[in-house]
Amino acid sequence: MSRVGAARETSRLDRRLEALNSARELASGALPQEALDSVLQVLDRAGSRRSLSGDHTVVGFFGATGSGKSSLFNAVSGEEIATAAVRRPTTTEPLAGIWGVQGSDALLDWLEVRKRHAAGPVQGFADDDTGLILLDLPDFDSTRAANREIVQRMVGLVDVLVWVLDPQKYADAAVHNDFLAPLSSHGAVTIVVLNQIDRLPEHEVRPVLESLKDILARDGLDKIQVLAASAVLGTGVDKVRTVIRQAAVQRQAMSQRLTADVTQAAARLAEASGLSAGGTKTAGGRTTADTKAVGDGMAAGATAASRTRLAGELAVAANVPLVVDAVARSYRLEATRRTGWPVTRWLARFRPDPLRRLNLRREGANPELNRTSLPPAGAPERARTDAAVREFAEAASAGAPGPWRAAIRSAAREGSDRLPDAVDQAIASTDLSAGRKSWWWGLFNTVQWLALVTALAGFAWLGVLAALAYLQLPVPEVPRVQGWPVPTVMIAGGVLLGIVLAIAARFIVGAAASSRSAVARKRLKAAVADVAERLVVAPVEREVSRLAKFTAALKAAAGR
Structure with missing residues (x-):
């Protein structure tokens, strides 16, 4: 064998040994230790033999x-x-x-x-x-x-x-x-x-x-x-x-022997990982190692659809719909306090703010909130969370061989216990824009007060006229507009304007509350999705990536 050929053979063996060692390291924790130890023995023997007389x-x-x-x-x-x-x-x-x-x-x-x-x-x-x-x-x-x-x-x-x-x-x-x-x-x-x-x-x-x-x-x-x-x-x-x-x-026997050892070790590692059907069956029922036994088992991984489903289920389990509804009701209540008829709007102050009751009402300049006062997760919510994580792990591990499927599922479950607390903190720290005033509140409030003052001024005018008449004093001529006394016009106009403003405000408040709740829903879902990404999706993706690297390393070790 020429020196060039020998060097090429040595280089190929180097790459296969390195790939086998990479596969062993990547499989740590996923495959039985006995299988990994047998691969380590092959690597140790190869290293020792190559260090001795070639x-x-x-x-x-x-x-x-x-x-x-x-x-x-x-x-x-x-x-x-x-x-x-x-x-x-x-x-x-x-x-x-x-x-x-x-x-x-x-x-x-x-x-x-x-x-x-x-x-x-x-x-x-x-x-x-x-x-x-x-x-x-x-x-x-x-x-x-x-x-x-x-x-x-x-x-x-x-x-x-x-x-x-x-x-x-x-x-x-x-x-x-x-x-x-x-x-x-x-x-x-x-x-x-x-x-x-x-x-x-x-x-x-x-x-x-x-x-x-x-x-x-x-x-x-x-x-x-x-x-x-x-x-x-x-x-x-x-x-x-x-x-x-x-x-x-x-001078090829040593390299051929070690190459065969690596091939056999790769086939056995593939069998232990579930990437092969156990080798080639002989007529006598015996099993032999086979380079082609290394399969293409790959996990589906986390898709956009599975991520969305996971975040959606976690959001429901974390009472996000309750928070969204509280945002809408809180906005309506605050809008009533700011733009309602001044005579009756004070009654709204006796109604509790839904967001404040949930400890989600931001006061001042964006204070940091650590916890909400949402109802603690009960058995139904925990079951829903567990089911969502399990379904996500099942979808992500689809196609993966047995031991790796178990590793992916385990990675998904590791963060499950921390999900309720992490999601609660995410909801607490989400900016719901609850304390933000709407631009039209000031305008409506000013007009409402003007309407009320106008109506009260009309009543006062008519009261003065009535008092003068009662006291048999000269009653001045009342100005008229299109034949209507100005005080009467002031009362009617003020009351009518108040009614119109109340009706208009009702529609505007409804639309604005829906818009606020939609924004809150989007932000809350994004916050929950971020938690799911950090505690569930990322660990699963790491395991899926580890399986892909393991499979590639195993194929390289097997000479494929």
Whole structure:
């Protein structure tokens, strides 16, 4: 592999690891911690492996008891490095055959391999410049728990996995269910060797190989390399060497292994988040990781319509209609006090101001109000608020996978307890223009007083004339207008003008009260909507945005 190609592969792996880490961080709190911890383990392993020798390729030989794994290891190595005997198991801890000892110590320390052997050159296979490490590992079906733990750990660490099977147990469910099927995404770094073919009649070798390939295909490993060999006779050993040498010389195995790990981790994270159907089902009912398993689950988010519905329901639950009605009634009452007939308008002062009773009447220069005297939210109002928040969360989380839908709903509920108090404060601090005078009040008030004074002057004039007549004094001639005495005209005009003004004021007050209440309704709804935006919508939008970023990061990690 050229340096340019290697650099490009490294850069791609960097981006995918970074994307996987971003997905893990974004999923914190939304997905089970166990799923996040498994991703962190993959990231830690990748970071550790990449910090160690990139010039060495680690090839692990895995097999069941009696598969001839150690014998094949020796045959490939060209010397008796591992102990192979009739008594089983003979391998109790990892054994390394090393071509290119320099720079391998730190890597083997990380692998926890203590038994190390500097192997001699093997013509056409490996020498000190190859940078190859072969590991003979304990049997994966060993009765010793420590041996099984070593195998499980090494499966997650080596660059290339060589599975040594034998004709008697090649279809054993243990190796397929526990190891091969879960590693279906690692086909590029997995080799299966059917060993001990010398124990089969020649005409049965091909059918057994075909049977093995069919089983592997059901495991999701249809493109894997399957080789036949006999460690005893040396048959097929050169082919095994060729495949291993190719992996070592190309220097791609480490990157391919880590890329497969990232792909698998992304698929499992997608499954945990509900973005996949759980991977690809095999014919045997097993589940395998699949890059394409990462779905497109996206939440609908908060739409303008859902925001409007939420604010409207919260406004009703917070008694905004009651406040709007109080604004109209307060305006009518104040207008009556200012423009009503001066003889009777004082009666209006005995009627309480609806806004003042609700502690919403602004006095002076915009004082800051903290609380209203609106009726406290009862069970119906709380139920309406909860239903509104729940409906909004349902609409916003539509399309999101299960765990994320729960996270979005939880975000919507977090601010619900603070809604009643926050909405009350918003209503209290809203400028309802309740104390603002209308321009026409002064005009009507002046004309009303003029009409009253005119009528009273007419009555006084007629009273003086009546007194003069009663006292038998000369009564002066009364001026007339169109034949009507001026005092009478003054009384009639003053009373008639007062009636006309009262009727006109009634219509003007009604229109102005409606206008004031409409303005108040708009401002109150805006104030409630602002509270809903801050306590419900914004947290939900953050979760929806987090899901979108998580999905994008997961797709990048999966290589899509």
